[in-house]
Amino acid sequence: MSELSTSREIDRSKMQVSDKVAIQINAMNKWYGAFHVLRDINLTVNEGERIVIAGPSGSGKSTLIRCINRLEEHQKGDIIVDGIELTSDLKNIDKIRSEVGMCFQHFNLFPHLTILENCTLAPIWVRKTPRKEAIETAMHFLEKVKIPEQANKYPGQLSGGQQQRVAIARSLCMKPRIMLFDEPTSALDPEMIKEVLDTMIELAEEGMTMLCVTHEMGFARQVANRVIFMDQGQIVEQNEPEEFFNNPQSERTKLFLSQILGH
């Protein structure tokens, strides 16, 4: 787990963090019924940051990033994405969602549409891009994730790794400014994990703002500029990857790292 997941050199030259704020979360709280899942979350993400969120199962990592594009509603505090505050105003939500891309653990591709149709659907219907242009964009991103030849197949005919790369391409077709990943590799076999991580690394190299829930600590070391550790719905620790792994501060983090790194 702790070993690097990719063998190639990583170009950090473009991974510049700007001082413009992309996501601002202030004193945010969320409940599922009576259960307090997220407690007083404060987080500022600048443009170009690559943040890895780690933590034990049930600590609220998924819930946190799902709040950022309002797949879940928060009840207290505020979340400001790209200068727009997330409220129950539907217009804002649809706007945010087309600016923020998301990849899920189980891909959530649309099985009744071909790969190409999966990728052109949202640009055509949400962005009102002309069909021809949408297809060109889609092919561009499918080439980028290295599966242009699968464009006319259906998701059911692809391997898990290929499906996840399609899911990434599908999000990219909306030209998002922020990408969220919720354990994109945890449903995949080891060889496939590598191809998906490579795609994500490329994305990072191009300066995409990324928030990524993952247990791939190699990826975190190589790509992240900040690692956030969550436990019981709270951000317990955040630090640069080197510091986080070599010199963890809280007891919970130490325990978690010793479990996940296996020593």
Added chain:
Amino acid sequence: MNEVSFVRTEMLEQEAPPASTVGVIGWLRANLFSNALNSVLTIIALFSVFSLLYGFLPWAYSPTWAAASLSECRDILHSLGREGHFSGACWGVVRDRWVQLLFGFYPSEHYWRPVLAFFLTFAALAPVLFAEKTPAKMIWVSVLYPFVMPWLLWGGTVWTPVVALLGFVVGIYVYRTVTAAMGSLFGLIAAVVAAAIWWLFIASSVSSGLAGILELAMEPVSSRQFGGLMLSLTIGIVAIGFSLPLGIVLALGRQSDLLIVKALCVGFIEFIRGVPLITLLFVASTLLNIFMPPGTNFDIIMRVIIMATLFSSAYMAEVIRGGLAALPKGQYEGGDSLGLNYWQAQRLIIMPQALKISIPGIVSNFIGLFKDTTLVSVIGLLDPLGLSTAIRANAEWNGVVWELYGFIALLFFVFCFSMARYSMYLERKLQTGHK
């Protein structure tokens, strides 16, 4: 022991498989006589089929086509030396009455109208059922069909359907203008109101005005003259056509977060499912008049169609709800995360998949609805079953049972079986690999 040393020195040529596993014998073995129980069942089944045919075929083979009454049939069979109750079928009744079983009391000089409407139905369905195999322009036939079909069947002035169609034009125009000014929700409301006003208050005077200028009319045929299979098909096709969209709306309403919408849908579905169709038909034929303002004459077939549609749509809604429930939550989230709004997600992602899952259930419902149209005989409409009672009450054919009902069953079977086959075709076509 040195078994490892077995080494093949020459490679074997390819051989044919043993005769007992291929060809007719192999097939019989594998499928009919694979073990003792299977063999016994096969023999019992073959014997049943044989004895059925042994009884049926001699009865069906009976040269009574030309007979004009049941007693004539008996005479023909008697002269052939065939006696007894099941000595032979009396096909004369089918020859004598098939036209009536198809058209009821529809005036015979106008038979071409229902026939044309029937074939137009296929032309209108083709772009919907076989989308990629029909030219795109054909969709216009489908769009105009709902207006042409009633005019063909009931006749009257051509301006009625034209003015009805104009109602949609008015609605769309209002929607466009109001949406541009005030947003799509107001646009929709204004459009519905405008179209309703047009249909309820303006349409009839416009159409009679136009008819006064240019009289373009076909001879009207009253609903009481409708009958036979064409009545069943009219009710069946229209009710099927409306019950699917209504069912979708009800299914979505039942899942809605809006409490009142949800309560209304659940209440409607549960009420309709809890009441027998016959009751609804009686309501349609008698009770509805009580609620209508006196003097209004609301067409009986229309009333039956409305009841059959409502009845079927409640079942349809539940079938579609099953399809919706089978979709993983991730499909909704996938759509949401891409910024699709509720209606886009429903239309592009959820419904295509939910409907696909529900195809067998939906088509079963269609078939059930089509067969249920025979219940209209209890309120005095002359569908094939109603007609058969009338025919059997006739002096010439008093006593004929099997031939008549067999023929009617065949008519229904043709349509129901076609629907079943189409559903299988559709399922195969929409197969896109495993989930």
